[in-house]
Amino acid sequence: MNYELLDFGNARKLERFANWILDRPCPAAQQHTPANPKAWQDATASYEGTRATVGKWTPTPSRWETPTCTIQVDNELNTTFELAPLPSGQIGIFPEQLENWRWIAEQVRNTKRPLKVLNLFAYTGGSTLAAAGAEVTHVDAAKSMVARARSNAAASGMADLPIRWIVEDALKFCQREVKRGNHYDAVILDPPSYGHGPKGEAWSIRRDLLPLLKLCGTLTAQNRAFVLCTCHTPDIGPAELSAYLSDGIFGHCGQPPQVGTLYLKTATGRKLPSGTFARWPK
Secondary structure, three states: OOEEEEEEEOOEEEEEEOOEEEEEEOHHHOOOOOOOHHHHHHOOEEEEOOOOOOOEEEOOHHHOOOOOEEEEEEOOOOEEEEEOOOOOOOOOOOHHHHHHHHHHHHHHHHOOOOOEEEEEOOOOOHHHHHOEOEEEEEEEOOHHHHHHHHHHHHHOOOOOOOEEEEEOOHHHHHHHHHHHOOOOOEEEEOOOOEEEOOOOOEEEHHHHHHHHHHHHHHHOOOOOOEEEEEEOOOOOOHHHHHHHHHHHHHOOOOOOOEEEEEEEEOOOOOEEEEEEEEEEOO
């Protein structure tokens, strides 16, 4: 991937995406000190604000030399993302998910039968495109994110894949799928801490994740092939995320998922925690 974590510290991170160098907030870097203060002077732009609010890029994206860019994620996955600075401080990709995308591709490749995959909170399509070879239902509450995901599929030469693009609240969609008697072989979800559906439906991970996982358990009960859940909520660690999946999908007597921490690494080997994952099978 044409990406590099350059430095982090003082609740911020400095990253290179193609020809952009971006300075953005990062609560996980709160207890760290930047290792290379001079590198921050080369930033294309910095962002002030949180993911839950509309913040501000400085300078404004209209003054960047290239206000959009394209990045090839991985030669093995053969996926391409079109990036653009968003008011939320995001740009359209989470590089820490690369290991999970490779894992998804491996599960699809090694399962010797056609798969129906449900991807919830699917954002700009990284996991959807990693599941190429399966029939994927891509669900996100933001119409703009689904549009970006479709553009990424086209940029990756995957526009003709069997993908259903759904703008819907994840919990409501799963409730309806259960009532319709539909089934899936695998589920992928990357829930936010808080959010809103397309009709203003409020999402809170503490309140809504377990009911959603129970619905996912029902939807995949017949012939489950794999499950992946990632989480960026700071106070939900690997053990708690594993407990959520055990309670919601596998039951206390079921095989527990593999759990761990997602990291970004600098060229010098410094590791920045960037979320939690739980996936099954191990």
